[in-house]
Amino acid sequence: MRNDPVQARGKPANPVQARGERADPIQAQGEPSSRRDAWFRAFFDDQFASLHRYLARFTGDPEVAGELAQEAFIRLYRRRGRPDQPRAWLFTVAMNLARNAKTKASRQRRLLTLERSTHVLSDPPGAPGTTCGSASTRVRVKRALAALSGRDRQLLLLRAEGYSYKDLAAALELNEASVGTLLSRAKAAFKDAYQEYADAP
Structure with missing residues (x-):
């Protein structure tokens, strides 16, 4: 059995539980909550390590990459309905988050430089x-x-x-x-x- 990539990093296994958020009303989407949760857990276990490596290469910071990866999974969990291509959707959302974070950090550095x-x-x-x-x-x-x-x-x-x-x-x-x-x-x-x-x- 594969080690949980999140637990291996000392992070909670479920990113939604890590935020203390309540589960979405999955039943309203026509999919039982237990089935959705099982799919999400399996998808999370299968994809987190890969997404984390991808984001770490992009950001150059494994800790930031872990936070961005968890945020991407949280957005997937809260999404109404499962995307047709979950992995592509997840990576696209994660990269948008990473770019936004990078842009924000760059703006903050620029403002500090300008103020000096x-x-x-x-x-x-x-x-x-x-x-x-x-x-x-x-x-x-x-x-x-x-x-x-x-x-x-x-x-x-x-x-x-x-x-x-x-x-x-x-x-x-x-x-x-x-x-x-x-x-x-x-x-x-x-x-x-x-x-x-x-x-x-």
Whole structure:
């Protein structure tokens, strides 16, 4: 008998039980719960190790791969009705999860980098005629940015990097229709903060 690939990694054998979630109403799908559970258990035992290896190669992190694999199986378990090609469906969902996780991690790293590189604002919004060419201006820009909310600061930094409204909405999880208004408010807040530091003795 094959060892349970999940138990071998010290993880719960059933990813749904691991989350403490209740089983779906399988009877409503025309398939007895016991039969569905038995199929899922067998499919999980047969496919988890393969999926985990696949995701580990893609992410470069076995622990992250394990979490993504379990999430993919949870989505399969909660799906209404069995897919025509369960393995293809599972791997497609898992890869989408992996890509999303990778994109999110990349965005977070980019935001951190941008926040440490405030000099990208070569022309501070709302402050015509100023540049970041002088040390005093760079200090004022840095202080003004630090005075903003995290969202306003990220909006300005990403916009300075050339992000479109659509990109800003995706990166910061905003409604695209509201980006223009939020960006205008962020610029106004920056202008006020920058002017305050500029007027300070």
